[in-house]
Amino acid sequence: MTGKLSDRNQEVLQAIVQHYIVTAEPVGSRTLEKTFNLGISSATIRNVMADLEELGLIEQPHTSAGRIPTDKGYRYYVDYLMMIQRLTVDEKECIQDEYQAKINELDRVLRGTSKILSLLSKQTGVVIAPNIVDSRCQNLQLIRLTSKKILMVTVTYAGLVKNNIIYIDKDLSQEILNDFSREINKKIIGVSLGEAKKIIAKELQRKKREFLAMSELARKMISEISLPLEERQLFLDGSTNIIDNPEFHYADKIKKIFTTLYEKKTLIDIMNNCLTDSGNGVNVVIGEENPYETMKNCSLVTAIYKIDDKPMGALGIIGPTRMPYDKMVSIVDFTAKFINNLLRKMP
Amino acid sequence: MTGKLSDRNQEVLQAIVQHYIVTAEPVGSRTLEKTFNLGISSATIRNVMADLEELGLIEQPHTSAGRIPTDKGYRYYVDYLMMIQRLTVDEKECIQDEYQAKINELDRVLRGTSKILSLLSKQTGVVIAPNIVDSRCQNLQLIRLTSKKILMVTVTYAGLVKNNIIYIDKDLSQEILNDFSREINKKIIGVSLGEAKKIIAKELQRKKREFLAMSELARKMISEISLPLEERQLFLDGSTNIIDNPEFHYADKIKKIFTTLYEKKTLIDIMNNCLTDSGNGVNVVIGEENPYETMKNCSLVTAIYKIDDKPMGALGIIGPTRMPYDKMVSIVDFTAKFINNLLRKMP
């Protein structure tokens, strides 16, 4: 990053970013002089602007237009200039209310979170569910549906429920399944599902004789436990808000971004990156910094959430690069902390 | 409906509709003369057009433009003129392949269906899941999670699985829950969930003494079984295809229709109407015929699907009024029949 700017240059950059975020119009020197109290004339502002442009922090869409921030400019703003806005009482209450409303399973918590994120930010809210394989197992039950069909229900401590249907050749009574479930539960409670898989496999080896009748079932259970990444749940809300932004007033742009958003695979990938990238706080990815072509005129503000103090999923806001970062950061931050708390209490 | 048209008038109408569906441009008399072999001159075509306009079947966007079909015109076309297109071998295979791929639960069948509908139609595919309350119960199990938390799993014959978490004050062991599950299952297997609710309630009355310990649980089970309408599952795919249509090239129109599509409540309502409206075949709702304001420049092609020969849900295609109805009808028809068949075989 270019060394720190002089105070005055910072002030001008800040003014440009803030004004542009609101108006979405290139901002000129006279406008700045009038609307902000910078204490310098438009001519001086022009000189400063020339400097900032040389540093690549702002640019002109065309010769006789005002300046707009570049991605690098936003980055500087986010890193050094913005004041984290505190949420209003109303906004905080809005978040708290959302979770008050008899929400209890993780699934619903996450669904509600993406909703609340989009509501507060007026942008697109997104939440990625934990990879269930990493979650600690609370219970595993087998339910006989027909002579050939068994339902396996897995519940994690976080409250994630997974259903798998298993087809077997041998008819097993519910009583046998109950015994088997109890047996397995003893071994795997508190273990991650990934581990549980191994334990079942080992058990299958060791107790071959007793398990014999079950071996087919056990094998199939093991293969069902692994959930491919692409099926990982993603909650998306408020995507239509994107259309309100003037930068997305053209059908082709809308098409592009919507296709990306609803191509769940890409979005899951993106959110997954956030999971590893961001430390504990809020992570901001601006425009071109984004690895995905179709997202290059979007910014992401994300944070991770934890279960049992282990990072499990990510949540965030997607919007145009021109975005009130200060506000977004505080919304994401507050929400992440809130559901971290909630998930700690949940079981 | 206006009485039947003369053969020649029909031919002209048909030509107009077909041409407009492809080009999305108002079609003039000379164009018709050249591209269709109607055997009459443009002047005569103009006369016919004047008649059709008087009947409200076509209209001019402005004085010196060609004609475009009105909703009434499309309606006449759909009712009397269009030839149902047979699907190509490729298309049929596409549908069959989709269901070959180890899909077994209803949930996945429906998800796949909306996907395949959008893929073949290049429009938006939509499927509404059965209201679980109407479905026949195959199994109900209770799983103890913690001392205060019980998971209720309900499975219907169609393969629909529902999870509810119940909070109770009294700690009940898994063994007790197993017994209770077995007891209840005996009574309610094969009964609709709506009925099952009543049966549990009655049982609760009758066996008050034995059930006593369970009464809290039973009461809570009953209240959980009812699923509010808005939670009814809806599968939507290919909504971004809408943007490709020239009539949706303006951001505000896109916004409007997307908001409706993702406001699940409205869409569920719409699909619900289709369930009652359409008889056995394919139902077409054109533009203004649609009760919902925001859908008035869209058409719907829908059909219902059955489980145990009872209409359970609906599936269909959403697109602009200018839509190749013949193709759409055959896609919807074939798909509906296909999954009807599939659902009959499934259990």
Add this chain to the structure above:
DNA sequence: ATTAGCACTCACTCTAAACGAGTGCTAATA
């Protein structure tokens, strides 16, 4: 009844001119 021909309409396109927001540079100023 059909058709050829013609006058008329009106959205769209193209061009040129006027406009104005904004810049960069220079000379004057504190």
Add this chain to the structure above:
DNA sequence: TATTAGCACTCGTTTAGAGTGAGTGCTAAT
């Protein structure tokens, strides 16, 4: 030496007007 006022210049946008052409409706001839 840093700042500012002033001015010439740039270039996207707006506006008005002429021209174009697809298409119509009407009328007279076939």
